[in-house]
Amino acid sequence: MFLLLSGQSTNRDSGRRTYRIVNWVILGLMLYLLALPFLSPLLEKCFPSVWGVCPYRELRGEPCPLCGMTRAVGAVLRGDFHRAVSLNPLSIFAVLFILSEVIFRAVLLCLHISRRPRPLLVRADVFAHLLLAGIFICYIGKFISERFFI
Secondary structure, rough: OOHHHHHHHHHHHHHHHHHHHHHHHHHHHHHOOOOOOHHHHHHHHHOOOOOOOHHHHHHHHHEEEEEEOOHHHHHHHHHHHHHHHHOOOHHHHHHHHHHHHHHHHHHHHHHHOOOOOOHHHHHHHHHHHHHHHHHHHHHHHHHHHHHHOO
């Protein structure tokens, strides 16, 4: 009763609602990323001057760390791992990340429907994303040091 009068319950419910919306958005983005290799040829035909143009490659004349990622993800999804690694070494890692995100978000959304809070899952979610951000920053740092300082 005291929690309802103090407003703490509504703050908690608001936080859960926000987290549920974030989960839906991330799930949608991950499903889009899985569909992108198959949509890419169509988008390239519809928007030839915009789609497939890497600003980094246009400015520097060399590929960026993510160049070839769409084609590489498509190769992984078709089972052509050798081509995927030759296009972009991060492609297999990216597909594993996307698939794990889709599964994780679906589980979280199912648990939110049942109204059972899972703070451990939320902490694991934050930790996993911080870890992945660190890995990506290290990859970008390696790329920058190889291109500009050696």
